Amino acid sequence: MEIPLPAGSLSTPEAVSIVEMLPRDGFQRLDRFVPTEKKVELINQLSQTGVDEIEFTSFTHPKAVPTLKDADAVAQQIDRNPDVCYRALVPNLRGMERAVEAEVDKVNALVTVSETYSQNNQRMSTDEIVAGIHDIVELAHDHDILVEAGMGTSFYCPYEGRIPMEQTLAVVDGVVAAGVDEVTLATTMGLANPLQIAETFTAVFERYPDLDVGLHLHDTNGMSLANTLTAMQCGVDRFDSSVCGLGGGVVLPDGMGGVGNTPTEDLVHMLTAMGIAVTADFDRVEETAHIVKDELDLGPTSHVLMGGTPERVLEHVRADKEGSQ
Amino acid sequence: MEIPLPAGSLSTPEAVSIVEMLPRDGFQRLDRFVPTEKKVELINQLSQTGVDEIEFTSFTHPKAVPTLKDADAVAQQIDRNPDVCYRALVPNLRGMERAVEAEVDKVNALVTVSETYSQNNQRMSTDEIVAGIHDIVELAHDHDILVEAGMGTSFYCPYEGRIPMEQTLAVVDGVVAAGVDEVTLATTMGLANPLQIAETFTAVFERYPDLDVGLHLHDTNGMSLANTLTAMQCGVDRFDSSVCGLGGGVVLPDGMGGVGNTPTEDLVHMLTAMGIAVTADFDRVEETAHIVKDELDLGPTSHVLMGGTPERVLEHVRADKEGSQ
Numbered sequence: 001m002e003i004p005l006p007a008g009s010l011s012t013p014e015a016v017s018i019v020e021m022l023p024r025d026g027f028q029r030l031d032r033f034v035p036t037e038k039k040v041e042l043i044n045q046l047s048q049t050g051v052d053e054i055e056f057t058s059f060t061h062p063k064a065v066p067t068l069k070d071a072d073a074v075a076q077q078i079d080r081n082p083d084v085c086y087r088a089l090v091p092n093l094r095g096m097e098r099a100v101e102a103e104v105d106k107v108n109a110l111v112t113v114s115e116t117y118s119q120n121n122q123r124m125s126t127d128e129i130v131a132g133i134h135d136i137v138e139l140a141h142d143h144d145i146l147v148e149a150g151m152g153t154s155f156y157c158p159y160e161g162r163i164p165m166e167q168t169l170a171v172v173d174g175v176v177a178a179g180v181d182e183v184t185l186a187t188t189m190g191l192a193n194p195l196q197i198a199e200t201f202t203a204v205f206e207r208y209p210d211l212d213v214g215l216h217l218h219d220t221n222g223m224s225l226a227n228t229l230t231a232m233q234c235g236v237d238r239f240d241s242s243v244c245g246l247g248g249g250v251v252l253p254d255g256m257g258g259v260g261n262t263p264t265e266d267l268v269h270m271l272t273a274m275g276i277a278v279t280a281d282f283d284r285v286e287e288t289a290h291i292v293k294d295e296l297d298l299g300p301t302s303h304v305l306m307g308g309t310p311e312r313v314l315e316h317v318r319a320d321k322e323g324s325q
Numbered sequence: 326m327e328i329p330l331p332a333g334s335l336s337t338p339e340a341v342s343i344v345e346m347l348p349r350d351g352f353q354r355l356d357r358f359v360p361t362e363k364k365v366e367l368i369n370q371l372s373q374t375g376v377d378e379i380e381f382t383s384f385t386h387p388k389a390v391p392t393l394k395d396a397d398a399v400a401q402q403i404d405r406n407p408d409v410c411y412r413a414l415v416p417n418l419r420g421m422e423r424a425v426e427a428e429v430d431k432v433n434a435l436v437t438v439s440e441t442y443s444q445n446n447q448r449m450s451t452d453e454i455v456a457g458i459h460d461i462v463e464l465a466h467d468h469d470i471l472v473e474a475g476m477g478t479s480f481y482c483p484y485e486g487r488i489p490m491e492q493t494l495a496v497v498d499g500v501v502a503a504g505v506d507e508v509t510l511a512t513t514m515g516l517a518n519p520l521q522i523a524e525t526f527t528a529v530f531e532r533y534p535d536l537d538v539g540l541h542l543h544d545t546n547g548m549s550l551a552n553t554l555t556a557m558q559c560g561v562d563r564f565d566s567s568v569c570g571l572g573g574g575v576v577l578p579d580g581m582g583g584v585g586n587t588p589t590e591d592l593v594h595m596l597t598a599m600g601i602a603v604t605a606d607f608d609r610v611e612e613t614a615h616i617v618k619d620e621l622d623l624g625p626t627s628h629v630l631m632g633g634t635p636e637r638v639l640e641h642v643r644a645d646k647e648g649s650q
Contacts, residue, residue, distance in 0.1 A: 156635060158642040191635050193598035194554055220638060222591050222628030225551040229519055266547050273518035273546075303547030310481060310516050313545060317483040 012229075013237035015277035017052040018268065019214070021240050021261055022292065023074075024055040024089055025247030028067050029260070030296070036070045040077045042292060046243065047078070049288050050280040051264070053085040055108060055240070059095035075102035083279075089150070091122065096136045099145065106146040109136045109180065113171045114157035117188075121152075130174035137179040146182070149175035150216065154185035155192035155200070165200055172204055182212040184240065187227070190220030190248060190260060194230040201234035214238035217262045218248040224262040225270055232276075241267045243285070243292050244301045263302030265289040269309060337554075338562035340602035342377040343593065344539070346565050346586055347617065348399075349380040349414055350572030353392050354585070355621070361395045365402045367617060371568065372403070374613050375605040376589070378410040380433060380565070384420035400427035408604075414475065416447065421461045424470065431471040434461045434505065438496045439482035442513075446477075455499035462504040471507070474500035475541065479510035480517035480525070490525055497529055507537040509565065512552070515545030515573060515585060519555040526559035539563035542587045543573040549587040550595055557601075566592045568610070568617050569626045588627030590614040594634060 023043050027034050034042075043056050056078065062069035071088070080086060087106040090096045099107050111129050112118045118126045133149060140147045153160075154168045172183055185200065197215075204213055215231045217224040217239065228239060241264040248260010265285050272282045289305055292298070300306045307316060348368050352359050359367075368381050381403060387394035396413070405411060412431040415421045424432050436454050437443045443451045458474060465472045478485075479493045497508055510525065522540075529538055540556045542549040542564065553564060566589040573585010590610050597607045614630055617623070625631045632641060 156638075158638065161635060161639055189635075189638060190633070191638060193595060195599040220628065220633040221594065222633060223550055223595055225548055226554045226595065229551045229554055269546065270518060270548055270551065274520040303545065308515070308545040308547060310486060310514075313481075313483065313514060313516060314486055 012232040017238045018280050019053040019240045020046050020051040021055050021242040024058050026242045029247050033067055036073050039074050043078045047081040047084050049284045055087045058089035059098040060091050093135050096139050100143050108148050108150040109133050110150050112152040113168050114153040114160050116159040117153045117157050133178040147180045148182040149180040150184045152186045152188045155187050156189040184214035184216050186216035187218050190218030194226050197227045197230045216240035218260045243289050265304035266302045269304050337557040342563045343605050344378040344565045345371050345376040346380050346567040349383050351567045354572050358392055361398050364399050368403045370613055372406040372409050374609045380412045383414035384423040385416050418460050421464050425468050433473050433475040434458050435475050437477040438493050439478040439485050441484040442478045442482050458503040472505045473507040474505040475509050477511045477513045480512050481514040509539035509541050511541035512543050515543030519551050522552045522555045541565035543585045568614050590629035591627045594629050
């Protein structure tokens with residue numbers, strides 16, 4: 001069967017940028033509040049891994065997302081690495097105002113493609129959310145803050161099931177018309193497959209060949225690295241991921257725990273192994289994954305954490321051999 | 326960067342065939358002996374999932390692989406579905422003689438590319454193993470049995486690390502010259518990445534455009550579905566996998582447990598979602614995965630078992646909603 005990749009798409013991007021989502025998507029989904037000073041400590045740690053960008057908090061109403069109620073304090077207390085772009089999620093203009101106060105570099109203006117999801121999550125229609133983006137862009141650009149539209153439920157919705165591609169493209173049209181600087185499609189449910197990824201991004205690039213397009217992957221179905229590969233072949237060169245895979249859909253099945261995003265360490269492992277340039281340093285990302293796992297008392301939630309790299313496997317084999325001699 | 330896929334490789338195969346490895350690779354690696362009648366029961370169950378082929382046992386010396394010491398009895402007792410190809414692993418001519426007795430349809434003649442691995446595992450050089458394939462092919466073809474050369478350590482070796490591609494290609498040359506009907510490259514360590522997969526299969530197809538080539542994926546690094554996708558784009562249309570992911574490398578790091586192969590249910594899920602024709606029926610494979618998990622008392626070892634499909638996620642969301650009303 002034909003995967004409808006655009007002509008010339010046999011190559012992957014020379015370089016890929018990575019957005020670390022742990023402090024927002026990860027901490028948000030945790031069943032407990034991570035104390036502010038611990039958040040600051042871990043964000044400072046993440047600022048040293050070489051990732052291009054960190055979504056470090058969300059300026060949401062404290063009652064809506066109590067795990068991130070300390071967003072303003074976190075913004076004040078973190079050490080900002082000049083090589084890192086500090087991004088925050090904003091669900092509305094009030095959030096954007098707080099983001100200006102916090103002097104962020106970029107905001108993730110949240111939009112959801114699914115009508116039912118928009119109503120359930122934000123008590124607005126998708127059109128109303130998209131209309132609100134205009135004001136967010138205006139305020140952001142007045143303060144030299146970049147705006148990325150993070151498009152939730154671009155592929156599947158927990159209430160509506162599969163989202164027709166035309167519906168996703170219509171929202172891309174809306175946010176582009178609103179003047180956002182970047183668009184990121186998100187697999188909120190983690191159920192997208194490589195064909196759907198290829199079809200969607202091919203269509204997006206046909207409409208907007210020069211648009212800065214990223215992908216935010218949850219991994220409910222285990223296809224996130226395959227989806228990454230396909231998206232790269234379509235020309236996508238910016239990926240969200242989270243150390244230890246922490247974060248992901250709000251309505252994941254039992255047993256999938258807090259694990260939901262592509263683990264940053266697994267993503268950087270694959271890209272580095274493939275010779276694709278990433279500023280993130282694999283060794284530092286791996287070390288940080290172990291720190292986060294220990295600090296947050298997580299199980300092994302990624303293949304890298306389980307020792308699934310050539311270095312760790314060969315070490316393991318050598319140690320075993322010595323042990324048995 | 327360029328992934329060196331051959332021209333015209335934007336399409337994936339129309340149809341893909343799947344070889345179920347649970348009864349050999351899975352049972353072999355288990356830390357306990359699965360009683361013969363239980364093996365037979367589970368193989369009979371697997372024969373109804375629609376998979377094209379089942380590697381149902383290994384005719385290895387009982388002392389070398391005690392978990393499969395009942396190979397001959399298993400061969401006698403299973404119900405053979407005429408739509409399924411029953412394949413067995415044979416490490417040498419003695420194994421091939423037993424496979425003839427057992428009236429198998431195909432054998433997996435094991436070869437290992439890594440010199441150190443060959444010496445450690447079979448106490449022979451790789452050349453000696455390849456030379457032995459000639460006799461296996463002769464005996465097999467005398468009895469209308471197909472021969473597939475299963476090439477272990479085609480990408481990484483637990484002792485030597487990364488295997489240079491030329492070394493793998495030389496073994497492909499050797500087994501093709503020996504007259505095998507098919508070749509399967511195996512990621513014994515589960516450490517191959519999509520670029521290595523693309524480079525290797527492109528080179529194989531350049532030498533042998535019409536060769537029947539398959540891929541046996543272990544998943545130590547989590548890249549097995551990405552590797553599957555890349556291999557399909559190179560033209561590979563036969564994949565080994567194991568229900569519940571059971572099986573995999575002999576020297577996996579702690580914490581990776583018995584999980585090592587691509588889970589059949591995750592593979593069939595991806596292929597089916599992408600509209601690629603497989604004879605395996607997803608619903609029956611999913612059901613069988615749950616049976617195997619329960620019978621062998623495994624944890625959830627695949628994304629499908631954790632409920633990572635659109636159907637299960639939507640069910641879960643609906644149930645949650647009803648529960649909260």
